[in-house]
Amino acid sequence: xxxxxxxxxxxxxxxxxxxxxxxxxxxxxxxxxxxxxxxxxxxxxxxxxxxxxxxxxxxxxxxxxxxxxxxx
Numbered sequence: 542x543x544x545x546x547x548x549x550x551x552x553x554x555x556x557x558x559x560x561x562x563x564x565x566x567x568x569x570x571x572x573x574x575x576x577x578x579x580x581x582x583x584x585x586x587x588x589x590x591x592x593x594x595x596x597x598x599x600x601x602x603x604x605x606x607x608x609x610x611x612x613x
Contacts, residue, residue, distance in 0.1 A: 542597065549598040553589075560585045 544552060564578050571577050592598050 543599050544597065546600055546602060549600055552598065556585075556589060 560582070564581060567581075568575070568578050
């Protein structure tokens with residue numbers, strides 16, 4: 542399954558909003574141990590990178606073939 546460009550942008554915005562709001566929600570319960578929040582953030586960055594690497598998220602236009610051409 543692959544998302545198109547518009548779906549990938551929407552997924553990215555929702556993903557980052559949910560992860561940031563979730564981290565702000567749980568930080569009061571961490572009792573000063575902010576390294577846990579940092580670790581959670583790094584985990585979600587790694588998860589996002591994996592989704593891009595596995596090409597689940599697609600930020601290219603439908604007309605692009607994947608190869609870069611030199612317009613000069």
